[in-house]
Amino acid sequence: MTASEVINLAIGFLAVMIGIIMFWSLPVPGFTSRKTAGLPFLSIIIPARNEEGRISPLLQSLQEQRFKQFEILVVDDDSSDKTAAVAESCGATVLKNKGAGKSSACWLGAEHAKGSWLLFLDADTRFSSVDGIRSLLHFYQEKGARGIVALQPFHTVERLYEHLSVVFNIIVVVGMNLFTIWGSRFKTAGSFGPCILCNREDYFLSGGHKGIEGAIMDDLALGEAFLDKDLPVRCLGGKGIISLRMYPEGLGSLIEGWCKSFAVGSKSTHPAVMLMVIIWISGSLTTAGALITSVIERDPAMMILSGALYVLYALQTAWFARRVGDFRWAVFPFYPVLFLFFAGIYLYSFIRVNVFHSVKWKGRKIKV
Structure with missing residues (x-):
C-alpha cells in the first residue's frame, strides 16, 4: 500500500467523521396538543405560477386538516394554464398578481x-398529517409567536431520476448552518422557503416580500430581513408534517430548478459549514476513486479497506438522505453518481450566475 493510498483512505475516513459533525440532527416540531382554543385565525398564502397539475394535492390536504380556522389565498402569478380555475374549484380565493414573481405574489396575498x-x-407542497397545521401553530405559539418558523418539507420521490436531488436536499438543509453538532452557534443563512409561518405584525415590520422583491433566493432574503429587525428565525425539518415532490416534470426541470438557486444560496452558508460540506463531498469522490484504484491494482488490503470505507459512505449518505426524503435504499450503492451530478450542476449554476448573470425558471429569464 503506497503513501498516496494511505492518504486517500485517511481523507475518506476524516470526511465521514466530518459528515457526522456537519449534519448532526434535523429536529421537527413536536405534536403537543389537540386543542385549537387560543390559536388565532390563519391566512394561508400560496403563490402559484402554472401549477395546474400540482396544486390540487395541497388544497386537498388543507381541506382534510382538523384545524379549520383559516382562509386560503392562491395568488395567480400570471399563469398560462388553469391554475386559477383549479384553485377556485377547491374553495380557495384567487388573487391575480399584477407584478411578476413569487415575492410580489406573496406580498399581494399578505x-x-x-x-x-x-x-x-x-x-407543490402538501400536509402529510391531518394535524400538520395544528402542530406547526402550537410550536410557533410555544416559541412566543415571534419571527419565523420555517419547515423544509419531506421530499417524496416517485421516478428514478428524482433521486438525483439527493445531495442537493442534504446540502440545502446543512447550508442553513443550524444542524451541525454545535446547533444554533452559527447564524442561520435565512429561512427555508416552501413553508414559512410568521405573524402579521412582524411580517410588515420586516418589510415582508416587498422589501426583498427581485431576490433570487427570496426565502434566504426574507429570513435576513427578519433577522435585521432582531426577530428570530427558526428552521426545522418537515417530516411527518409537510411534504413535497420536486420537479416531477422531468430531468430538465430538475436541472433548471437547482441551477436557479444553488450557487447563489451557497453564499449565505457559514464558511466553517461550507468547508465541512466541501470536505464531505470531496471525500465521497476520493473514496470511490480509492476503491476503483485498488481493484485495478489488485491490492487485497487496499480493496478491503477502501471497500469498507465505500460501504460506510453509502450508508452515511443514505442515513442523511432519509432524514430529508423517502429516497430508496437501492440507489445508495451508486452514490458517486449522485455526488458527481451535484458537482456538475453546481459548476453549471456557478457559471450561469457569475459569467452569464442570468438563470431560467418557469419560462422567465431572471437576471442575477
Missing part, C-alpha cells in the same frame, strides 16, 4: 390576508 398569522406555502 395585503389581502385577514389572519393575524400568515402561512406561506409553495404550491
Whole structure:
C-alpha cells in the first residue's frame, strides 16, 4: 500500500467523521396538543405560477386538516394554464398578481390576508398529517409567536431520476448552518422557503416580500430581513408534517430548478459549514476513486479497506438522505453518481450566475 493510498483512505475516513459533525440532527416540531382554543385565525398564502397539475394535492390536504380556522389565498402569478380555475374549484380565493414573481405574489396575498398569522406555502407542497397545521401553530405559539418558523418539507420521490436531488436536499438543509453538532452557534443563512409561518405584525415590520422583491433566493432574503429587525428565525425539518415532490416534470426541470438557486444560496452558508460540506463531498469522490484504484491494482488490503470505507459512505449518505426524503435504499450503492451530478450542476449554476448573470425558471429569464 503506497503513501498516496494511505492518504486517500485517511481523507475518506476524516470526511465521514466530518459528515457526522456537519449534519448532526434535523429536529421537527413536536405534536403537543389537540386543542385549537387560543390559536388565532390563519391566512394561508400560496403563490402559484402554472401549477395546474400540482396544486390540487395541497388544497386537498388543507381541506382534510382538523384545524379549520383559516382562509386560503392562491395568488395567480400570471399563469398560462388553469391554475386559477383549479384553485377556485377547491374553495380557495384567487388573487391575480399584477407584478411578476413569487415575492410580489406573496406580498399581494399578505395585503389581502385577514389572519393575524400568515402561512406561506409553495404550491407543490402538501400536509402529510391531518394535524400538520395544528402542530406547526402550537410550536410557533410555544416559541412566543415571534419571527419565523420555517419547515423544509419531506421530499417524496416517485421516478428514478428524482433521486438525483439527493445531495442537493442534504446540502440545502446543512447550508442553513443550524444542524451541525454545535446547533444554533452559527447564524442561520435565512429561512427555508416552501413553508414559512410568521405573524402579521412582524411580517410588515420586516418589510415582508416587498422589501426583498427581485431576490433570487427570496426565502434566504426574507429570513435576513427578519433577522435585521432582531426577530428570530427558526428552521426545522418537515417530516411527518409537510411534504413535497420536486420537479416531477422531468430531468430538465430538475436541472433548471437547482441551477436557479444553488450557487447563489451557497453564499449565505457559514464558511466553517461550507468547508465541512466541501470536505464531505470531496471525500465521497476520493473514496470511490480509492476503491476503483485498488481493484485495478489488485491490492487485497487496499480493496478491503477502501471497500469498507465505500460501504460506510453509502450508508452515511443514505442515513442523511432519509432524514430529508423517502429516497430508496437501492440507489445508495451508486452514490458517486449522485455526488458527481451535484458537482456538475453546481459548476453549471456557478457559471450561469457569475459569467452569464442570468438563470431560467418557469419560462422567465431572471437576471442575477
